[in-house]
Amino acid sequence: MQxxxxxxxxxxxxxxxxxVLLLCVFVLPRAAHITALIHPEVAYLKYPVLLGMYATALPFFYAIYETVTMIQVIRRESIFSTRIVEGLNYIKYCAFIIIGLYVxxxxxxxxxxxxxxAVSVAGLGIVIITIMVAAGAAFIKNVLNKTQLQLSNS
Incomplete structure (x- = not known):
């Protein structure tokens, strides 16, 4: 079952x-092009905004990689592995990078x-969700650390 x-x-x-990769490759460039056509006064921001979006996608993909790796470690070893705590730290750092780039x-x-x-609301939503992910990763890390400490003391 596990x-x-x-x-x-x-x-x-x-x-x-x-x-998300398909959205980055196909939808984002098209949306940037259409936005530049509709609003020519901000067309000069097309590539900087695209670059910023792609910059936030990199830590997102790394966090997904770390999560898949953590699932494999849990399946092979235990949830109390030090690799799980490291992975949670990496996910938390990726979330902080995404928050910083969006802000x-x-x-x-x-x-x-x-x-x-619309962009401000979407960006705010992404920041709030990312804050929740960072807080969740930090919370789970603290619970695992406390449990490991209790298991080692008993």
Whole structure:
């Protein structure tokens, strides 16, 4: 049962990563091009915004890789492996990088008066979800550390 669950989780994560990759390759450039055509006054921001979006995709993909690796470690060894704590740290750092890049990008767009309301709402949503992921990773890491400490003391 545990093997089926871990395989299912890994497949779901790979599917999510594939969907995001396809969005980055096909949808983002097209959306940037259409936005530049509709709003020529901010067309000069087309490539910087695309670069920022791609920059946030890199830590996202690394976090997915770490999660799949952690699932394999849990299946082979135990949830109390030190590799799990390291993976949670990497996921937390990736979340902080994504948050920083989005806050920086939204700030730059705001100060250049090129921040549409839909982009600000979407960016805020992504930042909030990423904060929840970082907090969840930190919480699970602390629980694992406390449990490992209790197991070693008893």
């Amino acid at each position: 093997k089926i669950t871990s395989v299912f989780l890994s497949l779901v994560l790979i599917l999510i990563g594939t969907i 920086l990008g939204i700030s730059v767009l705001y100060y250049t008066n090129a921040l549409p309301p």
